[in-house]
Amino acid sequence: xxxxxxxxxxxxxxxxxxxxxxxxxxxxxxxSRGPVYASDILKKLKINHLLVVEGTLYPxxxxxxxxxxxxxxxxxxxxxxxxxxxxLTPSGQINLKNIQETxxxxxKSINSLIKK
Amino acid sequence: xxxxxxVNLNRQVFYLDTDAYDQLENYLESIKKYFQxxxxxxxxxxxxxxxxxxxxxxxxxxxxxxxxxxxxKIITEMGSVNDITGETEINSTDEIKTEKVKKKLFRDPETKxxxxxxAGYGWYFGIKSLYIRILFLILFFNPSTSWLAIVAxxxxxxxxxxxxxxxxxxxxKGKPATVSQLQTAFEEKTSKIVSSIxxxxxxxxxxIISSVLKLFKFFFKLGCRLVGFFTFISIVLTIVAIxxxxxxxxxxxxxxxxxxxxxxxxxxxWLEVGYVALAVTILMPLIFILDLADNLMTLKWxxxxxxxxxxxxxxxxxxxIACSVAKVTYPKYQTQLNSFVQHxxxxxxxxxxxSQVITVTNIKQIDxxxxxxxxxxxxxxxxxxxxxxxxxxDELTKNFSDGLLTIQGKNEKWFGCHDCTGRVSSVRVEIKTxxxxxxxxxxxxxxxxxxxxNSNLTLGQMVGVKIEGTLNQLTLKxxxxxxxxxxxxxxxxxxxxxxxxxxxxxAKKIKIIGDSNSTLIYxxxxxxxxxxxxxxxxxxxxLSEDREKLTKTIEETIISxxxxxxxxxxxxxxxxxxxQNDSGFYNLYTFVKPQNTTDVYVLxxxxxxxxxxxxxxxxxxxxxxxxYLNLVNDKxxxxxxxxxxxxxxxETKEIYIDKIKNTLQIKPxxxxxx
Numbered sequence: 001x002x003x004x005x006x007x008x009x010x011x012x013x014x015x016x017x018x019x020x021x022x023x024x025x026x027x028x029x030x031x032s033r034g035p036v037y038a039s040d041i042l043k044k045l046k047i048n049h050l051l052v053v054e055g056t057l058y059p060x061x062x063x064x065x066x067x068x069x070x071x072x073x074x075x076x077x078x079x080x081x082x083x084x085x086x087x088l089t090p091s092g093q094i095n096l097k098n099i100q101e102t103x104x105x106x107x108k109s110i111n112s113l114i115k116k
Numbered sequence: 117x118x119x120x121x122x123v124n125l126n127r128q129v130f131y132l133d134t135d136a137y138d139q140l141e142n143y144l145e146s147i148k149k150y151f152q153x154x155x156x157x158x159x160x161x162x163x164x165x166x167x168x169x170x171x172x173x174x175x176x177x178x179x180x181x182x183x184x185x186x187x188x189k190i191i192t193e194m195g196s197v198n199d200i201t202g203e204t205e206i207n208s209t210d211e212i213k214t215e216k217v218k219k220k221l222f223r224d225p226e227t228k229x230x231x232x233x234x235a236g237y238g239w240y241f242g243i244k245s246l247y248i249r250i251l252f253l254i255l256f257f258n259p260s261t262s263w264l265a266i267v268a269x270x271x272x273x274x275x276x277x278x279x280x281x282x283x284x285x286x287x288x289k290g291k292p293a294t295v296s297q298l299q300t301a302f303e304e305k306t307s308k309i310v311s312s313i314x315x316x317x318x319x320x321x322x323x324i325i326s327s328v329l330k331l332f333k334f335f336f337k338l339g340c341r342l343v344g345f346f347t348f349i350s351i352v353l354t355i356v357a358i359x360x361x362x363x364x365x366x367x368x369x370x371x372x373x374x375x376x377x378x379x380x381x382x383x384x385x386w387l388e389v390g391y392v393a394l395a396v397t398i399l400m401p402l403i404f405i406l407d408l409a410d411n412l413m414t415l416k417w418x419x420x421x422x423x424x425x426x427x428x429x430x431x432x433x434x435x436x437i438a439c440s441v442a443k444v445t446y447p448k449y450q451t452q453l454n455s456f457v458q459h460x461x462x463x464x465x466x467x468x469x470x471s472q473v474i475t476v477t478n479i480k481q482i483d484x485x486x487x488x489x490x491x492x493x494x495x496x497x498x499x500x501x502x503x504x505x506x507x508x509x510d511e512l513t514k515n516f517s518d519g520l521l522t523i524q525g526k527n528e529k530w531f532g533c534h535d536c537t538g539r540v541s542s543v544r545v546e547i548k549t550x551x552x553x554x555x556x557x558x559x560x561x562x563x564x565x566x567x568x569x570n571s572n573l574t575l576g577q578m579v580g581v582k583i584e585g586t587l588n589q590l591t592l593k594x595x596x597x598x599x600x601x602x603x604x605x606x607x608x609x610x611x612x613x614x615x616x617x618x619x620x621x622x623a624k625k626i627k628i629i630g631d632s633n634s635t636l637i638y639x640x641x642x643x644x645x646x647x648x649x650x651x652x653x654x655x656x657x658x659l660s661e662d663r664e665k666l667t668k669t670i671e672e673t674i675i676s677x678x679x680x681x682x683x684x685x686x687x688x689x690x691x692x693x694x695x696q697n698d699s700g701f702y703n704l705y706t707f708v709k710p711q712n713t714t715d716v717y718v719l720x721x722x723x724x725x726x727x728x729x730x731x732x733x734x735x736x737x738x739x740x741x742x743x744y745l746n747l748v749n750d751k752x753x754x755x756x757x758x759x760x761x762x763x764x765x766x767e768t769k770e771i772y773i774d775k776i777k778n779t780l781q782i783k784p785x786x787x788x789x790x
Contacts, residue, residue: 038162038165039166042166053200054166054194058200059159059200062158066156081126081127081165083165084162
């Protein structure tokens with residue numbers, strides 16, 4: 001699907017704040033499905049409207065790596081230079097689980113509030 | 117046709133249009149700058165890799181060239197630094213926005229005149245670069261510090277790097293490094309690039325023409341800046357001078373050439389209102405020119421129509437006020453002026469009708485200062501007589517003890533005028549004495565008649581002295597600004613020490629030592645012995661060879677005085693004149709007194725190759741009060757020696773006059789030809 005940044009930007013400050021918070025979880029989730037490289041992550045995030053601009057991802061990856069949540073390996077690609085493939089570290093998996101649980105709980109509470 | 121650049125991005129080669137390249141470079145630069153500070157350069161590599169990937173999508177491994185539109189699209193997808201940082205660093209975004217970048221010293225290529233050193237310092241210290249430039253100029257033009265200015269400037273030029281990109285320019289200006297700032301700068305640059313691209317295709321001839329034009333443009337701009345700069349400085353100095361002058365005039369009455377005591381009679385508040393209005397009327401046009409010069413200097417037009425209108429209205433308003441004040445206060449001012457003229461006449465006039473005698477016996481030394489005239493005659497008696505108005509006599513300090521006669525007049529110096537004599541007491545001291553061996557004079561005009569013996573003459577400042585008669589030896593010391601005329605005296609030997617003074621003598625033997633501001637004018641029969649380190653200018657005094665012939669030529673010369681055209685002899689000419697040789701021509705000075713008028717004209721004639729022309733004439737209305745005249749620097753006429761010019765140089769022409777009642781007779785300094 002064509003990516004339209006202008007529409008995404010119009011969704012407003014609150015939405016963007018919310019997305020910022022969830023982006024980390026989303027990225028961890030994508031990576032937890034096995035080694036992926038940045039462009040794959042971008043594709044998945046974009047499909048789910050979780051990302052405004054692509055550049056955002058890289059500082060986040062860098063931070064998660066520095067916090068010890070992920071790790072990467074260089075792998076040859078068919079047509080082009082080697083790529084960084086990201087995967088979760090054991091501590092990253094634990095963190096993901098914790099965040100996931102928090103999210104599910106939060107989701108429940110918020111949903112019940114919305115329904116009332 | 118477009119130029120293409122080869123780019124290595126993530127170890128892959130791409131071809132980019134120059135404009136596309138510039139945009140990409142700017143973008144990556146901004147990213148790099150940001151993450152460098154965050155110490156996570158791997159992010160930059162990742163982003164570069166992603167961009168390379170996107171390029172590959174566009175070009176598909178062919179040699180397709182990446183266009184600026186492609187780069188723009190990719191940047192939009194990747195997001196600007198603002199977007200990227202805004203999404204990840206939720207908390208720190210605000211801090212970054214307000215945090216000031218630590219200022220760094222760069223040379224500014226945008227507002228430079230020479231190399232941008234001054235502009236860079238200007239940014240760094242947060243002041244207008246103009247002040248830095250003025251500082252450099254002051255240092256440069258001051259001989260003792262000019263080496264410092266040159267070394268400092270060249271060192272700065274070599275050491276300080278030029279601000280080449282937007283980040284550096286922001287750092288130089290110390291602007292907050294918000295990403296939007298960078299974005300603005302980035303967009304400005306992009307638009308410049310786009311506009312320049314349109315003119316890029318050209319052949320060699322066009323290239324040559326354009327580089328000549330560029331060179332011309334450069335020098336034109338440089339010229340504009342320099343003209344603007346120097347205009348700016350001179351106008352600023354003018355404004356400062358006017359303001360300082362006006363403030364001084366207001367707070368200090370009795371200045372020599374602008375006496376506000378006239379205006380003071382107007383009284384408050386007219387004086388203050390009129391004065392301020394006058395100041396604004398004078399300054400406003402200067403401020404306008406200053407504004408224009410500022411535009412020229414910075415090559416930016418900032419003078420708005422509103423500004424000009426405000427200035428114009430202010431100027432007209434102040435002009436109207438000044439005129440109104442003048443109109444209202446004119447009668448009062450005129451009354452004041454009349455009484456002031458009366459006062460001037462009073463203080464310059466020696467009242468011959470009144471005198472006072474001082475009892476003295478056996479004068480050994482004479483010390484007189486700040487009186488208008490002194491007349492010392494060597495005789496067989498001791499007598500001191502002071503002639504003048506009683507008030508003027510009363511203000512003198514008179515003392516006689518142990519043979520020392522001291523008479524001190526009142527000397528009111530004019531504020532800030534070191535070389536002015538100011539006002540002295542309007543009296544004439546007439547002394548008859550057996551002993552003239554020790555005479556000290558200061559700030560006065562003196563005439564000394566001696567019959568024999570030796571004399572020791574010490575002169576302070578501003579003394580005009582003429583000695584007549586016979587004298588064996590004269591020891592002379594002159595401190596400054598004096599004219600000593602010994603031409604009419606027969607003197608065996610003169611020992612002179614001169615400082616900023618003029619000595620004219622026909623003595624047989626002259627021992628001289630003096631500074632370079634002093635002049636000795638001597639007769640060619642004199643023997644001159646210069647002391648060690650003597651720097652006086654020495655010149656022979658030459659008069660026109662055939663005085664009789666010259667007299668006839670002058671008589672027949674037709675001149676025009678106040679609209680009346682006549683031969684000089686028909687103007688009631690005195691037939692006496694003084695000549696002065698001036699390399700190839702003669703300056704002649706003489707007087708005429710036209711009939712049916714009380715006015716007297718001093719004529720300055722020039723004789724060249726037998727033809728005489730009138731160079732200038734000075735009209736004197738109060739002839740009765742004139743005792744002698746000075747022509748200073750061929751421009752100023754000083755009456756009674758009351759005011760000398762700022763410097764007594766060799767150009768000073770002097771004319772002494774002897775007046776016998778109701779007849780005009782001029783006695784030139786030299787009478788005979790030699």
